[in-house]
Amino acid sequence: MLTFTYPWLLWGLAGLALPVLAHMVHRHTTKRLSFPSLRFIRISQIPRKGRSWPTDLLLLLLRLLLLAAAIICVAGPRWLPQDAIPSVNGEETIVFIDNSSSMGGWGIPAEVSDSLLKVIQEEEGGLGAITFSDKTLPGEEGFAFLKGYDPTKTRQFKGNPQKAINEAISLFSPEGASQKLIIISDFQSSDWQLASAQLDSLGIALKLIPVGQKRGGNISILGVRTSPAADEKIRIWVQLANQTGEEQNLKVKLEAGSDEWIKEIALKPDQNGQAQFLLPRDEYFKAKASIGEDVYAPDNVYHFWLMAPPARKVEFFLTPNGDKIGEEEAFFLRTAIISATANEWQKYLVTHHSFKENEDAPDREAVFIPGFGKHLKKDDLSLILDHAMSGGKVVVTPGSSPAEMLSILRENKFLEADYRGLKESSGRGMQPYRLAGLPESNPLGRLFAGDAGKDLYLSQVHKFVALRPRGEIRTILSIEDGDPLLLQRPLGKGSLFLFTTRFHGTWSDLPLRNSFLPLVREILTGFGEQKDSKWPRISVGDTLTGNGTEDFKGNEPGLFQWNDQLVAVNTPHEESIPDVLDVELISESLGAVGSLSSKGTPISHEENKGTPLGPWFALLAMGLFLAESFWVRPRDRHSNED
Amino acid sequence: MDKSSSRTDLLDPFALSRIEDFNLLGRMVAEGVYGGLHKSIHHGRGTEFFQYRNYSPGEDLKFVDWKVFARSNNLYSKTFEEETNTTCYLVLDTSASMSYKGSRSPCHKLRYASMAAAALAYLANRQGDAVGLYAYGEEINEWIEPRTGQDHLQAVYHALNRLKPEGQSGHKNGWSTLLNRLPGRGIVLFFSDMLEAESELPELLKFGQSIRYDSLALQILDPDELDLPYNEALEFSAMEERKFIPAYPEAIRENYQQRMNGFCKKLHDSLAGVGAQHMRVHTSQSLGEALGFFLHHRERRG
Numbered sequence: 001m002l003t004f005t006y007p008w009l010l011w012g013l014a015g016l017a018l019p020v021l022a023h024m025v026h027r028h029t030t031k032r033l034s035f036p037s038l039r040f041i042r043i044s045q046i047p048r049k050g051r052s053w054p055t056d057l058l059l060l061l062l063r064l065l066l067l068a069a070a071i072i073c074v075a076g077p078r079w080l081p082q083d084a085i086p087s088v089n090g091e092e093t094i095v096f097i098d099n100s101s102s103m104g105g106w107g108i109p110a111e112v113s114d115s116l117l118k119v120i121q122e123e124e125g126g127l128g129a130i131t132f133s134d135k136t137l138p139g140e141e142g143f144a145f146l147k148g149y150d151p152t153k154t155r156q157f158k159g160n161p162q163k164a165i166n167e168a169i170s171l172f173s174p175e176g177a178s179q180k181l182i183i184i185s186d187f188q189s190s191d192w193q194l195a196s197a198q199l200d201s202l203g204i205a206l207k208l209i210p211v212g213q214k215r216g217g218n219i220s221i222l223g224v225r226t227s228p229a230a231d232e233k234i235r236i237w238v239q240l241a242n243q244t245g246e247e248q249n250l251k252v253k254l255e256a257g258s259d260e261w262i263k264e265i266a267l268k269p270d271q272n273g274q275a276q277f278l279l280p281r282d283e284y285f286k287a288k289a290s291i292g293e294d295v296y297a298p299d300n301v302y303h304f305w306l307m308a309p310p311a312r313k314v315e316f317f318l319t320p321n322g323d324k325i326g327e328e329e330a331f332f333l334r335t336a337i338i339s340a341t342a343n344e345w346q347k348y349l350v351t352h353h354s355f356k357e358n359e360d361a362p363d364r365e366a367v368f369i370p371g372f373g374k375h376l377k378k379d380d381l382s383l384i385l386d387h388a389m390s391g392g393k394v395v396v397t398p399g400s401s402p403a404e405m406l407s408i409l410r411e412n413k414f415l416e417a418d419y420r421g422l423k424e425s426s427g428r429g430m431q432p433y434r435l436a437g438l439p440e441s442n443p444l445g446r447l448f449a450g451d452a453g454k455d456l457y458l459s460q461v462h463k464f465v466a467l468r469p470r471g472e473i474r475t476i477l478s479i480e481d482g483d484p485l486l487l488q489r490p491l492g493k494g495s496l497f498l499f500t501t502r503f504h505g506t507w508s509d510l511p512l513r514n515s516f517l518p519l520v521r522e523i524l525t526g527f528g529e530q531k532d533s534k535w536p537r538i539s540v541g542d543t544l545t546g547n548g549t550e551d552f553k554g555n556e557p558g559l560f561q562w563n564d565q566l567v568a569v570n571t572p573h574e575e576s577i578p579d580v581l582d583v584e585l586i587s588e589s590l591g592a593v594g595s596l597s598s599k600g601t602p603i604s605h606e607e608n609k610g611t612p613l614g615p616w617f618a619l620l621a622m623g624l625f626l627a628e629s630f631w632v633r634p635r636d637r638h639s640n641e642d
Numbered sequence: 643m644d645k646s647s648s649r650t651d652l653l654d655p656f657a658l659s660r661i662e663d664f665n666l667l668g669r670m671v672a673e674g675v676y677g678g679l680h681k682s683i684h685h686g687r688g689t690e691f692f693q694y695r696n697y698s699p700g701e702d703l704k705f706v707d708w709k710v711f712a713r714s715n716n717l718y719s720k721t722f723e724e725e726t727n728t729t730c731y732l733v734l735d736t737s738a739s740m741s742y743k744g745s746r747s748p749c750h751k752l753r754y755a756s757m758a759a760a761a762l763a764y765l766a767n768r769q770g771d772a773v774g775l776y777a778y779g780e781e782i783n784e785w786i787e788p789r790t791g792q793d794h795l796q797a798v799y800h801a802l803n804r805l806k807p808e809g810q811s812g813h814k815n816g817w818s819t820l821l822n823r824l825p826g827r828g829i830v831l832f833f834s835d836m837l838e839a840e841s842e843l844p845e846l847l848k849f850g851q852s853i854r855y856d857s858l859a860l861q862i863l864d865p866d867e868l869d870l871p872y873n874e875a876l877e878f879s880a881m882e883e884r885k886f887i888p889a890y891p892e893a894i895r896e897n898y899q900q901r902m903n904g905f906c907k908k909l910h911d912s913l914a915g916v917g918a919q920h921m922r923v924h925t926s927q928s929l930g931e932a933l934g935f936f937l938h939h940r941e942r943r944g
Contacts, residue, residue: 030888035878036739036837037867040901044875044890258804282787283797307785311823349822454716455696514695561781564819 002613005076007148012071016064059631066624073617091125091178092138094168095146098185099131100159101540101575104152105296108186108212112151115184115209120146123182130168132159137171156298156557157541158572161185161195165590169202180205186212187581190574200591208583217244220299220576222272223537224289226306228345229278234306236277238289242267243578250275250291256284256306279306286559298571303559305535305566311349312365314524317380319371319399326371329397329503332511333368333520340517340524348524366393366524370502373399374408381412388414389492395523397499402465414496415473415489420466423483432460435485436478443527444476447518456515461485461508464501497523536565539572655929658757659749664799667757668764671929694718729774729788729828730766732759732798733820736779737811738881739837744866747925751862752807754925755833758860758932760802762831765937767795772828775801778816780809788828810882813839817846827854831936836861840909848916857918858939860932861909865924870898 004010035041097112120127126138129145133155136142165181172179181204185192199206222239229235242248248267252275253260263275290301314337319326334350341348348365367387369376376384388394394414398405403419410416425432435457438445448456466483469475476497477486489496503511510516536544544552544567552562554569561567658667697706697717705719740752749757763773767790774788775798784801786794811834824830836843836859847857865871872891879886891898906922913920921935 030875030877032877032879032886033872034742034881035867036742036835036864036881037902038878038880038885038887039838040898040905041870041878041887041889042894042897043887044893257800280797282789285782285785308787451696561815561819564822 003078005078007075009071009075012074013068015071016067019060019063019067059628062624062628062631066621066628069617069621069624073614073621077613077617079611079613091180092128092172093119093123093125093180093182094128094130094138094142094171095119095123096130096164096168096181096183096185097149097151098159098161098183098191099133099151099154100188100191101154101156101298101571102186102188102191102296103212104154104156104298105218106186106212106215106578107295109151109154111211112184115211116146116149116151119182119184119209123180125178125180128171130164130171132157132164135167135171138173155540156571156575158539158574159191161192165195165197169197169199169204172204178205179203180207182207182209184209184211186210186215187583187586188575188577189579189581190577192581192586195586196589196591198591206587206590208587210580210583213580215578215580216295217242217246217270218296218299218576218578219244219248219250219267219291219294220296220573221289221291221302222573222576224287224302224304226304228281228308232281233278234281236279236287236289236306237274238277238302239272239274240265240267240291241272241576243270243576245269253290254279254287255290256287259284282308296576298557299573299576301557302570303557304537304568305559307535307566308345308347309534310565311347312524313349313351314366314368315351315364317367317369317376317384319373319375323371323399325502325504325506326399329370329511330368332503332516333370333395336511336517336520337524340521364392366395368395370397371399372396372405372408373401374404375399376408381408385412385414385491388494388496391493393495393497393523393526394491395497395499397502398465402467406467409496409498414491415487415498416470417467417473417487418470420468423464423466425460425462432462433464433479433481435459435461436480436482438477442476444519444522447522448515453515455513456519459508459510459513459515461501461510463507467500495526535568537568537570540569541572542569655754655757655926656748658929659753664756664760664802665764665796668760668795668799671757671761671764671933694720729772730762731774731776731788731820731824731828731830732763733816733830733832734759734775734777734784734802734805735811735813735816735832735834735836736777736783736805736807736809738779738808739811739835740862741807742864742867742881743925744864744871746865746871749925750807751835751864751925752805754923754929755860755862756802756805758929759831759833760799761929761933762936763795763798765933767791773798776816776820777801777805778812778819779807780812782816782819811837811839813842813846821846821849824849824855829856829858829939832857832859833862834859835863835867836909840905840912843909844912844916844918847913847918851917856939857916858936859913859918859920860935861906861920861922863922863924865926868899868902868924870895 095116097116103109103112120143126142127146128138128142129136129149134145136145168181179202181199183206185208187208187210218241220241220243222241224239225237227235236254238252238254240250240252246269250265250267252263252265254263254277256279261277261279263277265273265275267273284306286303287306288301288303292300294300316330316334318330337348337350364387367384369384384394396405396409402422406417406419408414423433437457438448438453440446440449461479464479464483464485469484469487472490474488474490475484475486476488478484483500485500487498487500489498501508501510505512510519538544538554540554540557542554544554544562544565546552546563549563552560552565552567554567557570559566559568658670694707694710695718697719701719707718707720710716710718734752734755736752740755741750743750747754759775763775766773770790772788772790773795775784775786776782777784783805786798786801813834830847830849832847843859847859849855849857870891875888875890877886877888910920910922919935919939921932923932
């Protein structure tokens, strides 16, 4: 087998392409023009002019061989006899090299390089390799992998040692006389604290090579929070951690669009802090926070979107045959939702009729069904129930037949309630029903406490459906005599809200009251429990699952657009933690056996080096050079004579 | 100097493309295209009563409804719905094909689109319309929510200055994101060369069928793209992908022009079919014609 002392010099073979490329470039006699409307252009046959293929292809070949021989000669070729290659059937060693993000900092790559060289020189038998991203079986491939491994090229994700150890075990062949696992890692606590194995019961010896143990502290950006501020501004907090044990004066840089801002902040030893920025809202949409270089670079940068959070979707399911009251209710609700959130960071998008057309969209927050009745088909009801069970809200007002509504709700497992008739105020609306006071325990109690509740209690209800709820149903609003006006029935992760009156002047003046906007807003936000929606932020290595679309895998830090989502990908901050685990502890968790006695025939390092072939290739290069010189000389003379 | 000729000169793309400052450019074009025709700006707050709300200390007492106070002994402020004009969304395609500049043009297609957009932003803002900007190529490059005011207009100009033509055109991705965030109603002005998108764009621009939206599409091409004027044999290379076609322009010119016209006609018909207004301009053409297309439409709507 041919091996090389300086295999990286073989990249010089790529230089063989140069003469060929030069030739190809010369072939172009037509001018090239970048043109946008290429699809309307038909190909024409253009005769080639000027210099053609070299008349003497053999000369080209000779020169290429000469170049190749010279490069191989410099790379230090050696011939390794077949029996010198570690045998798979004898001793087997799998080298597990941790290539998680933290292995790129604290000067660890140099340590890994030294340790790996030592392993290759000292270990006997077939060598295999595994990292968090690659694996090779013991033998030639594994040997070549370890020789060519570049420790500076770490991956910016969090490692999963448990998975890698399990895979490493599966790489050993059943015929192996002795098996040994060598782990080169920083044994960072965030990665390794849960790793465990029973290597002793499998007869696998373990050797741990800790690197980067004497590491200095790290300064990192933990994350970024954004929230709307007054005067159309957006406030940005860059959260920082100082794990150096010394006070640090940092310059935090924020870049957005083509602008940048710098804030100076002093961080006490082993404490967190935050730098605050105030930017105009809606002017920038991509941003990056960064601090200066330190022992671990990947966590010095944090990418994030500056856009307002995605709008929450609210849909209406209207009665198809022109229910005038239902349409007016929809109008009131639509105006209320848009007005309640007009100046807010979190916007709402109100749509109609798309519930059925857009069955795949699971991101709707609430469905309003004014005039609930028999126009809703079995399939519609099943979709609506699914929506509620998966965390959505369903808001319902009674239709023309309340008894029928209650029957449909009961049959479809929305809620159970006994119908007690339709109550109307007497004296042609001169004696309306009023709302009962809200106790402290009521989810709306705090919002409508004191003066804020006056307007709500002035609401007039002229007509409502009297009913008696059964089972797990909460009364949110009620009439003074105790009849419920708004009921909440938890369904799975979501809720059904049933108003017993309608949002129409003939039923109630509630939609005209100031209190209506906050009431609708509270229902939409689940009484304040639901926070603003957010664009997804993931770590490198994480995957976002699409609904019927291709998944998104965070392969590198940055800002990406995926479907209608704006995704920020950053280095996992677990990798920034400088704490490492004790090697003894890891050894115990993995069930170390100690070193096994070698049963295979040891291979000396001298034999491993093989026979040097450099002089032979130098001789070949010289021969080729002479041949090329002789080839060229007579041709030149011949042309001169012409 | 004759007044009409001076107005025409102000709209000459050869002169305008030398002006770096979009603010100045916008004002020059407004002067050139509109003169005294433009309607006055709407002043003052809205007058249409919207609703009552509880009076908060510090609010202007002139909005307190004293009659309600006399009846209920509570202080209520009247709120009014502000009379907003329409919202104008400028959408620009920044794909690499927009970087083409032929020998007869003063600027590349994106620059021409930016000049037209800057002028329209200026005019719309002067009229009190909210102006938003959205530019996409392979991904979203600029996104400014619609608003009014001089400061906002400057932000739009800065964003136009930052645009660079690069990457492939991602109409589907670009529009799917925008359509989710369109305001309740308004005019959407789209600037693009629309190459290879005659079957994709009508589907994306069909929101123009709604009475709440107007969708206007300005197709910007270079004069070279219309008549293929080259004489020598060329190797044409695609701007958004790695593709080369050797050709004798003289031999294929007639066929090229037929196919290009066929494409433009198909695009025009299919856009008209979904209620989107379409107009084709070339980059050496006066900006007046491009702006007239939008402004006549706006005038008709009032």
